Each structure stands twice: as C-alpha cells, then as structure tokens.
Amino acid sequence: MRIGVDLDDVMAICAVPYLRKFAEEFGVVLPDEQEIGWHLLSRMQKDTPYDKLVPGLERVTPEQRDRFRMKLYDGKFFGELEVYEDCPAVLEQLVAAGHELYFITARAERRRMITETWLREKGLFDYAKAVHLKPLGEFRPDQPRGRYDPQGSAAYKTRLALELRLDVFCEDDDLISRTLAEAGVRVFLFDHPWNREVEHPLVTRVNGWSEVPDVLAAA
Ligand SMILES: [Mg+2]
Structure with missing residues (x-):
C-alpha cells in the first residue's frame, strides 16, 4: 500500500x-x-x-x-525532537513488507534541511519514497504570518494524498484527518487529547505505532 x-x-x-x-x-x-x-x-x-x-x-x-x-x-x-519509541522499527517492518511510505508534513518547505537532517539522525529518512513539505505557494496570504493554518494544511495534505493516490494517511490533527476522510482517504488517527472528537467510517484510531501493522493488515 x-x-x-x-x-x-x-x-x-x-x-x-x-x-x-x-x-x-x-x-x-x-x-x-x-x-x-x-x-x-x-x-x-x-x-x-x-x-x-x-x-x-x-x-x-x-x-x-x-x-x-x-x-x-x-x-x-x-532538530531536537524525540522520535516515538516504536516508530523506526514499525516503519522498517512496513517497508520490508513492500509498502511505500511518503512523509508528508505541513512544515514549511524552508524547514527541509533541519527536517531531513533529523530524519537521517533518527534513521528514518531511507524509509521514505519522498519527503513532502508545504510549498510557499500553499500558504494562504490572509493568514497572519507565523500562525498555524489548519485549513491550509488540510487542503495541502488532501491534495497531495489524492495526487499520490495514497491508500492510508497516518495523521494526528483533527481537521486534517476529517478533511482527508471526507475526500475518501483512509486515515490512521494517532490518538491524542486534541483529536478525541474525530469520528468517521474511514478513520481508524490507533494508540501508537505498535498497532499500525495489525490495523493495516485489516484495512
Ligand atoms: Mg501532526
């Protein structure tokens, strides 16, 4: 997948x-x-x-x-963030099983260097077919500079998910996961206190990476 x-x-x-x-x-x-x-x-x-x-x-x-x-x-x-404990091992397992991974973040394109360096340091970079950051053109000019723009990020990720014909998207944001699901993209929603209200037939809530291989096998 x-x-x-x-x-x-x-x-x-x-x-x-x-x-x-x-x-x-x-x-x-x-x-x-x-x-x-x-x-x-x-x-x-x-x-x-x-x-x-x-x-x-x-x-x-x-x-x-x-x-x-x-x-x-x-x-x-x-550059200083920690990686979730099971993440590297599960990503390795998914790639070994033949799945294609696309890392997709709403971080700005100008964060590519620090982002890719971090991915390399954590041993994650090579698991990605591609790393997508949000291009400058995707930013909405009416948004105050520096403010998180959930609508713009949701539109960006959904467009990319459809273009790349993704089968599943691993996400945590409430608006982004809802928008993806409404566009027909299956979501594995990583459980956090800020997304507890999200419910959709295409959204499967997971409690961390260790649950991903099983829900993927059932998908
Ligand atoms: Mg996120």
Missing part, C-alpha cells in the same frame, strides 16, 4: 516540548502531561474558557503566540 505519514506528533514528539517551552516563556501553568496538547492553544483562540485549565494563558495575545512560534521554529526546535 501507499502510506502517507505525518511528522509532528506521529513520528516526532512535538506538542509536549512545544507547550513546555511556551509555558516557560509566558509563565503559564500546564495540566498533567497526558492532557498537554495543541487543543490548549487552539481552543483559547476560539474564546472557550480554557484559561481555567491553563492559568495565565489569557494574558498571552495571539500576536505574542505567533512570534513565539516563529522564533521557536526558526531555532533548533525541530
């Missing part, structure tokens, strides 16, 4: 270190580790009372968040 694989929070442990650095920078207090995730930031932007879960977050303006994100991503952040 032809399998799309997202990077952040599917291969690389990303949300937890991001939120930890965010909390350190702005002096906010995070909940328990199992509850740390992107939903803490995104729900705040929709004015839901998440400031109760993350005391102090209401003081951080959207512009401060954008600047923080850009500064972090322009630094060593992506």
Whole structure:
C-alpha cells in the first residue's frame, strides 16, 4: 500500500516540548502531561474558557503566540525532537513488507534541511519514497504570518494524498484527518487529547505505532 505519514506528533514528539517551552516563556501553568496538547492553544483562540485549565494563558495575545512560534521554529526546535519509541522499527517492518511510505508534513518547505537532517539522525529518512513539505505557494496570504493554518494544511495534505493516490494517511490533527476522510482517504488517527472528537467510517484510531501493522493488515 501507499502510506502517507505525518511528522509532528506521529513520528516526532512535538506538542509536549512545544507547550513546555511556551509555558516557560509566558509563565503559564500546564495540566498533567497526558492532557498537554495543541487543543490548549487552539481552543483559547476560539474564546472557550480554557484559561481555567491553563492559568495565565489569557494574558498571552495571539500576536505574542505567533512570534513565539516563529522564533521557536526558526531555532533548533525541530532538530531536537524525540522520535516515538516504536516508530523506526514499525516503519522498517512496513517497508520490508513492500509498502511505500511518503512523509508528508505541513512544515514549511524552508524547514527541509533541519527536517531531513533529523530524519537521517533518527534513521528514518531511507524509509521514505519522498519527503513532502508545504510549498510557499500553499500558504494562504490572509493568514497572519507565523500562525498555524489548519485549513491550509488540510487542503495541502488532501491534495497531495489524492495526487499520490495514497491508500492510508497516518495523521494526528483533527481537521486534517476529517478533511482527508471526507475526500475518501483512509486515515490512521494517532490518538491524542486534541483529536478525541474525530469520528468517521474511514478513520481508524490507533494508540501508537505498535498497532499500525495489525490495523493495516485489516484495512
Ligand atoms: Mg501532526
């Protein structure tokens, strides 16, 4: 099968270190580790009372968040992420079984160097048929610079999934996984606190890489 694989929070442990650095920078207090995730930031932007879960977050303006994100991503952040424990072994197993893997991230194309270096360091690079990052032209001009753009990322990944005729996409983002499924792409949704509401006949929730070979065999 032809399998799309997202990077952040599917291969690389990303949300937890991001939120930890965010909390350190702005002096906010995070909940328990199992509850740390992107939903803490995104729900705040929709004015839901998440400031109760993350005391102090209401003081951080959207512009401060954008600047923080850009500064972090322009630094060593992506180069220092940890890989999920079972990921390398399972990817190796999938390739050995004849599957084709396409690494597809909504990270900007200008992050290619740090991204590919990281993939090489973690021993993952050679498992990919290709590594796709989001080209500059895919960015929506109306979006504030530095802000995460879930709609643009969903459109980008879905277009690519259809072009590459992928059979399955390994993803964690709630909007992206929904958009892929609605376009007819089967999704293995890596379980995280921010995607618990996603349900679709084409979405199979997995609790980490160790479950992937079995659900793939059943797909
Ligand atoms: Mg992701």
